[in-house]
Amino acid sequence: MTTVSATEHTRRDFLYIATGAVGAVGAAAVLVPLVTQMNPDASTIAAGAPIEVDLAPITEGQVIKVFWRGKPIFVGHRTKKEIDEARKADLSKLKDPQADQKRVKEGKDQWLVLVGICTHLGCIPLAHAGKYDGFFCPCHGSQYDSSGRIVEGPAPYNLPLPPYEFLSDTKIRIG
Amino acid sequence: MSGQSTYQPQNPVMKWIERRLPIGGLIHSSFVAYPTPRNLNYWWTFGGILSFLLGAQIITGIVLVMHYTPHADMAFKSVEHIMRDVNYGWLLRYLHSNGASMFFVAVYIHMFRGMYYGSYKEPRELLWILGVILYLLMMATGFLGYTLPWGQMSFWGATVITNFFSAIPGVGEAVVTWLWGGYSVGNPTLQRFFSLHYLLPFVIAGVVVLHIWALHVVGQNNPTGIEPQTEKDVVRFTPYATSKDSFMMVAFCIVYAWFVFYTPNFLGHADNYVPANPAVTPTHIVPEWYYLPFYAILRAIPSKLLGVTALVGSIVILAFLPWLDTSKVRSARYRPLYRQFFWLFVLVCIGLGWLGAKPAEGGYVTAARILTFYYFAHFIIILPLLGKFEKAKPLPKSISESVLGKAGAAVAVLAIALSVLMLPKAAIAQGHEHDTPAPPQLKWSFSGPFGKYDQAQLQRGFKIYREVCATCHSLEYISFRNLAEPGGPGYSSAQAATVAAEYKIKDGPNDAGDMFERPGRLADAFPKPFANDAIARATYGGSVPPDLSVMAKARTYERGFPQFVFDMFTQYQEQGPDYIAALIKGYEDAPKGMQMPSGMSYNKYFSGHMIGMPPPLQAGQVTFDDGSPTTIDQYSQDISAFLMWTAEPHLNERKRLGFQVMIFLIVLSGLLYFTKKKVWADAH
Numbered sequence: 060m061t062t063v064s065a066t067e068h069t070r071r072d073f074l075y076i077a078t079g080a081v082g083a084v085g086a087a088a089v090l091v092p093l094v095t096q097m098n099p100d101a102s103t104i105a106a107g108a109p110i111e112v113d114l115a116p117i118t119e120g121q122v123i124k125v126f127w128r129g130k131p132i133f134v135g136h137r138t139k140k141e142i143d144e145a146r147k148a149d150l151s152k153l154k155d156p157q158a159d160q161k162r163v164k165e166g167k168d169q170w171l172v173l174v175g176i177c178t179h180l181g182c183i184p185l186a187h188a189g190k191y192d193g194f195f196c197p198c199h200g201s202q203y204d205s206s207g208r209i210v211e212g213p214a215p216y217n218l219p220l221p222p223y224e225f226l227s228d229t230k231i232r233i234g
Numbered sequence: 235m236s237g238q239s240t241y242q243p244q245n246p247v248m249k250w251i252e253r254r255l256p257i258g259g260l261i262h263s264s265f266v267a268y269p270t271p272r273n274l275n276y277w278w279t280f281g282g283i284l285s286f287l288l289g290a291q292i293i294t295g296i297v298l299v300m301h302y303t304p305h306a307d308m309a310f311k312s313v314e315h316i317m318r319d320v321n322y323g324w325l326l327r328y329l330h331s332n333g334a335s336m337f338f339v340a341v342y343i344h345m346f347r348g349m350y351y352g353s354y355k356e357p358r359e360l361l362w363i364l365g366v367i368l369y370l371l372m373m374a375t376g377f378l379g380y381t382l383p384w385g386q387m388s389f390w391g392a393t394v395i396t397n398f399f400s401a402i403p404g405v406g407e408a409v410v411t412w413l414w415g416g417y418s419v420g421n422p423t424l425q426r427f428f429s430l431h432y433l434l435p436f437v438i439a440g441v442v443v444l445h446i447w448a449l450h451v452v453g454q455n456n457p458t459g460i461e462p463q464t465e466k467d468v469v470r471f472t473p474y475a476t477s478k479d480s481f482m483m484v485a486f487c488i489v490y491a492w493f494v495f496y497t498p499n500f501l502g503h504a505d506n507y508v509p510a511n512p513a514v515t516p517t518h519i520v521p522e523w524y525y526l527p528f529y530a531i532l533r534a535i536p537s538k539l540l541g542v543t544a545l546v547g548s549i550v551i552l553a554f555l556p557w558l559d560t561s562k563v564r565s566a567r568y569r570p571l572y573r574q575f576f577w578l579f580v581l582v583c584i585g586l587g588w589l590g591a592k593p594a595e596g597g598y599v600t601a602a603r604i605l606t607f608y609y610f611a612h613f614i615i616i617l618p619l620l621g622k623f624e625k626a627k628p629l630p631k632s633i634s635e636s637v638l639g640k641a642g643a644a645v646a647v648l649a650i651a652l653s654v655l656m657l658p659k660a661a662i663a664q665g666h667e668h669d670t671p672a673p674p675q676l677k678w679s680f681s682g683p684f685g686k687y688d689q690a691q692l693q694r695g696f697k698i699y700r701e702v703c704a705t706c707h708s709l710e711y712i713s714f715r716n717l718a719e720p721g722g723p724g725y726s727s728a729q730a731a732t733v734a735a736e737y738k739i740k741d742g743p744n745d746a747g748d749m750f751e752r753p754g755r756l757a758d759a760f761p762k763p764f765a766n767d768a769i770a771r772a773t774y775g776g777s778v779p780p781d782l783s784v785m786a787k788a789r790t791y792e793r794g795f796p797q798f799v800f801d802m803f804t805q806y807q808e809q810g811p812d813y814i815a816a817l818i819k820g821y822e823d824a825p826k827g828m829q830m831p832s833g834m835s836y837n838k839y840f841s842g843h844m845i846g847m848p849p850p851l852q853a854g855q856v857t858f859d860d861g862s863p864t865t866i867d868q869y870s871q872d873i874s875a876f877l878m879w880t881a882e883p884h885l886n887e888r889k890r891l892g893f894q895v896m897i898f899l900i901v902l903s904g905l906l907y908f909t910k911k912k913v914w915a916d917a918h
Contacts, residue, residue, distance in 0.1 A: 071912050078905040082480075085898060092322035096297055101319040105715045105757035116745070 109234030122186040127233045131175040145206035155217045159206040173207045179214035269468035270475045271456035280344040282479035287337045294330040304428035306421035309384035310509045314711045324884045328498040335501045336490045338524035352564030353455040359556040361448040366553045371438045378431035385506035393419045401542040459564025467633040477913045481906040488899045495892025496805045507788035526590030533594040534602035560621030568627040579612045673816030692723035695876020708762040711783035715756040721886035775833040777846045786810035786881040811874035818870040821849040
């Protein structure tokens with residue numbers, strides 16, 4: 060092998076580094092389609108559009124389940140007793156303190172709209188169950204009160220609220 | 235072979251691993267220190283290219299499976315879903331479908347290289363046989379994969395190929411029923427084909443490991459065909475072979491990308507964009523281009539059993555090549571007669587491919603018989619005798635005496651590969667009956683490498699669809715939301731929602747258990763104009779007006795030689811819209827003496843000339859807000875452009891991305907070329 064001079068060395072190194080760098084950019088670019096193809100596709104996104112729920116048939120004390128983006132949404136018509144319990148709860152004793160007023164729309168205290176997925180590991184809690192007149196998750200024993208707030212058990216947060224608005228007194232749009 | 239590895243890791247972690255599992259040493263001895271003959275030319279880079287393509291096919295395939303549904307009722311739709319909705323789905327599918335063709339281009343070059351340089355001779359017989367097994371596995375995988383979109387060619391290809399087995403005496407029928415899982419090709423067939431199509435690539439990968447293992451035991455052959463004798467005759471695999479292989483791999487990707495981004499359907503069949511229909515066989519049924527020579531052999535023989543036997547034999551005979559060729563000299567370089575017979579054999583294979591695409595009638599059959607005879611004679615008569623009578627040229631003393639192949643070789647490779655690709659297409663084109671005139675070639679805003687849809691034209695086309703076509707034709711793969719998506723007619727979401735709300739969509743059941751109608755939403759597909767096919771048949775005189783979603787890709791017309799060769803370079807992909815535009819304008823009075831059944835119209839461009847659709851558009855029928863002329867010429871172009879968009883909604887993005895990929899690949903292959911030159915500078 061012939062000896063290589065120092066200048067030739069730098070020129071050669073530059074070529075190798077440039078080639079390697081351009082190749083690496085290409086390899087990274089190839090990852091883009093391979094990774095993003097697993098994100099929700101256009102039809103899934105379109106199917107996740109807002110839904111409307113008619114509240115008229117829901118009687119006092121009843122909780123119905125509707126699906127939005129594949130998630131169960133609880134729409135509950137609370138009784139006076141349930142509302143009072145939720146309002147009187149001692150916030151300092153809660154894991155994730157939040158006033159009941161902040162969990163319902165103003166003037167619509169009786170309507171509780173929740174994402175019905177336990178914040179522990181994703182099971183669906185049972186309505187009208189547990190020790191606090193609210194929800195009870197049978198998987199790992201999380202207890203939620205009549206405002207959907209976690210009181211005891213392994214779940215770290217309250218049941219989340221989906222985005223929704225009242226279109227009229229008897230109609231909401233979720234999403 | 236590499237012998238003892240000289241790999242000595244310095245890193246303590248690597249040392250720890252190496253003592254327990256010497257994988258670093260294995261990689262080092264196989265792909266770094268491995269001695270490779272210094273005179274290998276560019277023809278030797280196709281092994282690496284094939285490994286790359288296998289990897290690419292497996293990765294894109296695994297990704298496609300995440301979105302594909304292997305069910306007879308849903309497969310076609312799920313492929314359209316991939317093409318339309320999945321992020322980069324169109325790219326992944328085109329990479330996979332064109333990747334299969336590229337795989338065969340590379341394997342044919344690889345095989346012919348082995349034949350030319352006698353790479354199958356002692357001690358490389360087993361290496362060659364493993365290669366033949368790989369080729370068989372590839373053919374099976376390619377065939378199984380082609381059935382999965384469940385289009386017309388998928389269905390009828392599956393029917394024809396599985397019927398090969400019915401030639402087996404006695405148990406043939408039983409075997410075919412077993413293969414189908416039913417009394418005809420159907421859903422069970424599709425599901426098992428899907429399973430096997432997923433399995434076989436991994437079997438291929440396993441046999442590739444054996445193939446490379448065997449290669450590393452006996453060492454690579456080289457253009458002189460004599461074994462390396464001294465250190466001077468070889469160079470290390472890395473960086474020498476790696477730099478050369480990398481350059482060719484990226485150069486090959488330029489061809490690959492050209493097909494994927496600019497002519498993605500050039501190597502496919504328009505008929506496969508028509509959903510499978512067990513009641514109608516496409517008029518001209520041909521396999522994919524890479525099976526055509528064998529298809530010609532099958533059809534050359536007028537007996538079912540013998541035809542299938544000949545087809546199988548034409549591939550199996552390759553495995554016996556090491557013993558059929560009796561010459562002691564490996565490379566055709568030193569075999570003046572064999573070299574000529576080799577090229578004759580290549581021409582015979584191309585000729586058979588050409589005949590495979592022709593209709594099996596008249597002179598074509600005779601020609602196919604002559605070539606089939608020659609194909610077998612090459613192996614059974616010429617090669618055994620040649621070894622005995624041929625006087626070889628003197629062999630060089632060592633490899634270092636010989637010189638390296640020129641870069642020109644690579645160009646020749648590609649040129650030959652492309653011409654092999656093209657020929658069968660010409661044959662298909664010329665095979666059609668000639669009384670249907672070719673539609674005039676129109677100017678389209680979306681043609682060529684920088685083509686884009688004209689938004690105003692798509693909007694006009696959509697208006698025509700709504701006001702005229704929609705009365706009879708569905709658009710079931712198109713949703714209202716598509717109207718607002720980028721690269722389309724450019725409506726706003728609100729406008730698209732307004733359009734949607736004007737349609738009635740059947741939904742339900744509601745709480746009372748009743749079906750009901752509601753205004754359309756963005757996520758809804760265009761509703762069909764008829765409740766089911768039976769009603770359509772009753773209403774429209776016996777035939778169902780076809781869905782228009784993919785129509786512009788499902789129709790084509792003959793291009794003929796040499797037009798189709800230019801088409802690949804000019805990227806002419808607008809056969810569909812040209813045909814549709816011509817068809818709309820092609821209504822004439824039937825020629826004298828031609829009896830038109832009632833309800834049928836005469837159309838110059840329609841195959842058979844009798845079309846159930848009455849002339850759909852009259853001048854002045856649809857008015858445009860932008861003041862475009864309300865002529866049939868204008869209408870026919872606008873609706874065709876609109877249908878091209880419904881068939882290929884991501885065309886704008888495809889061409890834009892294609893340009894970027896092309897620039898990138900050219901830069902990278904340039905850099906790799908100079909890198910390779912630098913690396914090899916001190917080896918010459």
